[in-house]
Amino acid sequence: MSGVAFDYVFMSTHLNVENLNETVGEFMQRRVNFLVSALGTINTSLEATSETIDVDVQMQPYRLENIADKIDTAIKAKNGEIWSQERAITFVGNVDSVMDEIKQIKEEQAEKQQEEISKQEQLSKFSSTNKGE
Numbered sequence: 001m002s003g004v005a006f007d008y009v010f011m012s013t014h015l016n017v018e019n020l021n022e023t024v025g026e027f028m029q030r031r032v033n034f035l036v037s038a039l040g041t042i043n044t045s046l047e048a049t050s051e052t053i054d055v056d057v058q059m060q061p062y063r064l065e066n067i068a069d070k071i072d073t074a075i076k077a078k079n080g081e082i083w084s085q086e087r088a089i090t091f092v093g094n095v096d097s098v099m100d101e102i103k104q105i106k107e108e109q110a111e112k113q114q115e116e117i118s119k120q121e122q123l124s125k126f127s128s129t130n131k132g133e
Contacts, residue, residue, distance in 0.1 A: 006063075010061075013061065014061040014063075017061040018061075020059070021058075021059045024059065025057055025058075025059055028057040028059070029056075029057045032055050032057055033055070036050050036053055036055060037050055067094070070091065070092050071092055073091070074088035074089070074091045074092050075088070077091075085102055085105070086098055086099075086102060089101055089102065
């Protein structure tokens with residue numbers, strides 16, 4: 001089942017989660033606020049922090065994602081020059097730091113390019129050695 005078909009099949013379920021978020025979300029927010037307050041009371045070194053911290057509770061409906069589809073979409077958009085490399089990596093979403101990932105990709109590409117140059121140099125030396133014989 002494609003991602004779009006999956007979204008259509010489970011659209012009513014996701015809408016129900018949004019509706020439940022109004023009532024259950026309030027309960028969860030009160031529960032989190034209580035736990036933060038209790039933590040500050042139990043551990044006095046965290047009391048000041050527990051009074052100023054703001055925790056926001058958000059319910060997100062669970063969704064299965066096909067990572068291969070996301071990667072294909074990102075590659076097509078980047079190769080079609082619709083997206084930048086940064087946007088494509090962000091879309092796939094499996095990295096902690098996009099800029100670190102781009103740096104790593106560039107380093108690996110430079111390393112691969114250097115290996116190709118070394119191979120070409122070795123081939124040319126080998127070819128010139130064989131021609132002399």
